[in-house]
Amino acid sequence: MTSLVRIPAHVQPPRVTPPVTRDVLPGVTSSVGDKASAPRTDAYQTVNTTSSTTAATGANPVTAKALSDIQSGRVWDLAPANASPEAGAFLQSVSARLDEYAAGKAGASVRALELQGKDAATLHAELLAAGFQHRREPLKGPMRPRQVGEQDGVPVYARTDGGRTTNPADPLIAMEQTYVRADGTRTTSPDDNVVPHDIYVHPADGGMVRIKPQGDPSSPMRPQPHASKAVLLRGSGVAGRFDVERDTGWNNEAFKVTNDGHPVPKAPQPHFGLRGTGGSHTQLARFKAPAADSSAAYADVIMGAAHTNLSPP
Amino acid sequence: MITHFSLTPSGKPAAVLQDVIAHATRDPAVIHVDRGHGVHWLLFCDSAATALDERARLARGETVASAVGSVVVEGNSYEVNQECSEPARARLASLVRFILKSHGPCFVHDADAQANVSAQVQQDPEILFR
Numbered sequence: 064m065t066s067l068v069r070i071p072a073h074v075q076p077p078r079v080t081p082p083v084t085r086d087v088l089p090g091v092t093s094s095v096g097d098k099a100s101a102p103r104t105d106a107y108q109t110v111n112t113t114s115s116t117t118a119a120t121g122a123n124p125v126t127a128k129a130l131s132d133i134q135s136g137r138v139w140d141l142a143p144a145n146a147s148p149e150a151g152a153f154l155q156s157v158s159a160r161l162d163e164y165a166a167g168k169a170g171a172s173v174r175a176l177e178l179q180g181k182d183a184a185t186l187h188a189e190l191l192a193a194g195f196q197h198r199r200e201p202l203k204g205p206m207r208p209r210q211v212g213e214q215d216g217v218p219v220y221a222r223t224d225g226g227r228t229t230n231p232a233d234p235l236i237a238m239e240q241t242y243v244r245a246d247g248t249r250t251t252s253p254d255d256n257v258v259p260h261d262i263y264v265h266p267a268d269g270g271m272v273r274i275k276p277q278g279d280p281s282s283p284m285r286p287q288p289h290a291s292k293a294v295l296l297r298g299s300g301v302a303g304r305f306d307v308e309r310d311t312g313w314n315n316e317a318f319k320v321t322n323d324g325h326p327v328p329k330a331p332q333p334h335f336g337l338r339g340t341g342g343s344h345t346q347l348a349r350f351k352a353p354a355a356d357s358s359a360a361y362a363d364v365i366m367g368a369a370h371t372n373l374s375p376p
Numbered sequence: 377m378i379t380h381f382s383l384t385p386s387g388k389p390a391a392v393l394q395d396v397i398a399h400a401t402r403d404p405a406v407i408h409v410d411r412g413h414g415v416h417w418l419l420f421c422d423s424a425a426t427a428l429d430e431r432a433r434l435a436r437g438e439t440v441a442s443a444v445g446s447v448v449v450e451g452n453s454y455e456v457n458q459e460c461s462e463p464a465r466a467r468l469a470s471l472v473r474f475i476l477k478s479h480g481p482c483f484v485h486d487a488d489a490q491a492n493v494s495a496q497v498q499q500d501p502e503i504l505f506r
Contacts, residue, residue, distance in 0.1 A: 147377075147506045149377070149506065150377070150506075203487075204450075204455065205382030205453050205454075205455040205485065205487065206382055206485040206487065206490075206492075207382060207384055207451075207452075207453040207483070207485070208384055208483050216388040216390075217386075217387060217388055218389065218452060229386070230386065230481060231384040231385070231386055231481065231482060231483035231494070232386075232480070232481035232482055232483055232484075232494040232495070232498060234494075234495060236483060236492070236494070238485065238492065241453070246413075247411070247415065248413055248415060248450065249450050249453075281415075281448060281455075282439075282446075283409070283417050283419055283439060283440050283444065283446050283448070284439055284440055284441070284442050284444065284446070285439065285442075286439060287439070312488060312489070312490070313379060313380065313487075313488040314488050314489055329459075330379060330458075330459040330460075331442070331443060331459075331460065331461050331462075332460075332461070332462050332465060333462065334377050358422055358443075358461050358462065358463060359421065359422035359423075359426045359441065359443040359444075359461050359463070359464065360441075360443070361443075361461075362442065362443035362460070362461035362462075363441040363442045363443040363461075365442075366442030366443065366459075367442055370442075
């Protein structure tokens with residue numbers, strides 16, 4: 064199925080630097096022109112953003128393989144070779160959570176939750192009725208050192224002891240949080256035309272839903288309004304209950320859940336449980352997929368399946 | 377691994393940015409997009425071939441694939457997103473190592489743990505990647 068969304072002009076790239084025209088990697092010469100240089104004049108453009116979960120046309124062997132792997136669970140490798148100790152420990156926890164998810168003891172609240180075809184307000188009402196906790200926060204941008212001046216063109220930053228420094232790695236550097244405005248730029252004021260981020264957590268089973276009702280206008284990948292489902296690792300409350308104020312960080316996210324209810328790694332890397340880069344080249348060859356580009360296409364399908372575009376209000 | 381982090385290099389922001397873009401775009405699998413208003417995207421693809429596909433998507437006004445790694449630059453703040461495919465992540469890591477080495481010391485903030493990790497990264501930059 065194909066969904067159409069309207070993407071504001073400000074998310075369109077005004078200028079793409081042409082690729083280099085000389086050989087910079089052995090055997091590789093870039094030759095494409097600067098097709099994106101023309102500024103857009105229309106306020107909105109209709110873009111085909113076919114959801115990867117529903118894009119199983121059968122025409123693309125990598126897409127077909129990725130969707131098949133999601134459904135069969137073959138997308139997972141919870142004991143990858145050469146895993147770092149950090150990755151190994153994380154994947155052990157994920158493995159336990161996957162077992163609980165399969166048994167209906169974790170994330171049951173999000174498994175059958177339908178996101179497709181709904182707007183943010185509809186989902187908000189459904190989630191509250193289903194017992195989810197809700198927190199709305201301004202969508203955060205990066206944390207940065209707090210600049211207070213300039214010295215010969217070099218930024219001067221505040222220190223927490225009242226001093227100043229030009230060293231951004233100073234141990235006493237003062238930091239400030241930035242937020243994402245609707246035009247994709249950042250501000251330090253959460254009230255300065257900043258877009259919202261809604262987070263919902265089911266306190267009993269650790270199911271989590273993130274909704275960006277105005278998208279993330281600063282994102283090259285997903286500026287459009289969208290939602291995702293996930294299962295958290297641990298609850299910090301009494302008897303392990305989950306708390307929307309404390310437990311929703313990326314590091315506490317075990318895995319994402321597709322709209323159809325299948326668990327997938329939260330990022331498309333072996334570190335988070337993705338099997339290789341979409342299977343071995345031999346496996347991919349069986350599907351007549353060009354190995355050099357198949358890992359990106361495979362990863363794109365997996366991550367596309369973990370996010371659902373929202374309907375307009 | 378720290379999947380999402382921001383860094384702020386030392387030195388004059390405009391000169392650093394120019395050097396970083398020049399270094400990054402020597403690799404044809406990296407795309408630079410000047411968004412205007414001082415915002416720049418560096419997009420890391422699996423290969424030169426996939427970068428051509430992504431350029432075509434951008435030219436059509438579409439978003440880039442989820443498998444692409446990104447550094448979003450605004451002013452002297454570099455927001456790094458390693459939530460991408462493994463080959464793209466390796467390219468992105470290479471650029472971050474270059475920034476840390478050529479334009480350090482850098483402020484580094486772990487967005488996932490909400491912690492200033494500048495000192496740890498100065499000691500061992502690989503904590504960002506392993």
